[in-house]
Amino acid sequence: MVEKAEYLQNSATVKYPQFKGAKPLYGFAKFCRDFLKSDKEIKYFFALDASGTDGYDTLYFDANHDLDLTNDPPVRLNKNPWPAGLKPYMAPNDRLMFGELALPIDFGPGYGVRPVKLLPVFFKPDVIHFVPLLFHAGRIKIADHQFDAILEQEMVGGRGRLDGHFFRLYLMNPGKKRIYDQWFPGDELDAFRFVDGKYYTLSATPIGDKLFVKPYTGELGTLKIGPGFRAIKKCSAEGSITSPTSAVQIRARGEQGELQPVTEWQVPVGDYAPYFLSIHYDALTIDIRCNSHSDGKLWNRRGRPQMFPIHIRKDKPFVLELSNKAEFYFPRSKKDAVYKPGEEVYLRTVLIDPVLGVLIREEEIDMGDGKKESREENKSLDPVVTITDSRGKIVSEGSMPFC
Secondary structure (H helix, E strand, C coil): CEEECECCCCCCCCECCCCCCCCCEEEEEEECEECCEHHHCEEEEEEEECCCCCCCCEEEECCCCCCECCCCCCEEECCCCCCCCCCHHHCCCCEEEECCEEEEEECCCCCCEEEEEEEEEEECCCEEEEEECCEEEEEEEECCEEEEEEEECCCCEHHHCCCCCCCEEEEECCCCCCECCCCCCCCECCCCEEECCEEEEEEECCCCCCEEEEECCCCEEEEEECCCCCCCCCEEEEEEEECCCCEEEECEECCCCCEECECEEEEECEEEEEEEEEEEECCEEEEEEECCCECCECCCCCCCCCCCCEEECCCCCEEECCCCCCEEECCCCCCCCCCCCCCCCCCCEEEEECCCCEEEEEEEEEEECCEEEECCCCCCCCCEEEEECCCCCEEEEEECCEC
């Protein structure tokens, strides 16, 4: 669970303690979260305080969920070393680890309310992760292959249960630590797994103590990569697409086990969005991925509904050809924003396909003879931005790289 703490109070109805620091951070975390039904989530308020001059060292968390942070014991810094094997990418030098929390989560009929242990981790300057400490491990069989499986909560969402979307299932060959067929978001529990030419679905009990594997028996449709209006001889793609409840890998496995891009691919029938795809047009590679920005909001797509424009049907192939008119906007500066003379304005721009709802970035060009030119050298997709004053006079002009 990732939440942003802010320098402002989130709710007038919440009772906070008397803070010792000059700049307490206020925030809230959404637990029991269903990402498609925001009304199902439960909001817990918290605040960070500094008792001395060494920075934030006290977490006030409304664990009893009564909107009163004064009657919950404060959570102090956890000075123990980062737990071995627990998300090493979350152990940078600029993070603070607090003591464990235990929240009651309703796991549904037959399981009831059970405590879930969480590790609060503060990333400077203003982000808190509540890291679940629960996981399960075992061995499963898909087709004729045995796999070691690890099921964990990446975040407390989907009603807090271990049987829903956005929970991680890592598969490895027996005795190996390297993840088999690693792709993102293919490590989600609900992602389709493609083994020996067939799709399989996996599910778990709400508490994650049992894992079920079933062959997919539904209909399949075809996703094709097309050139559109361009004079392109070869086109292919590799990556992943997502539906509201699942994910599908778009790649084939070669004779030596290597993964390769495809010109077309059979996909379970449904509506999808590109999560991350590398589109190969002759020598050019263009990356597209889900647009995480909104107008004037960097890495924030709130208020803009998720689009699923790839419609896979049994009787009609869907051709992905990037032929829609592209647009670009500035996520760090809202459209029609007004600034005072002399005020510094920081601009970043993104190129988007408004129909597919994706960002477009140029990755590299194959120069032949094994040589490839990376995006740092090749700037052909970067826009030329012209800045004029109120009289129309050009005050600055130049190429602006896409973020």
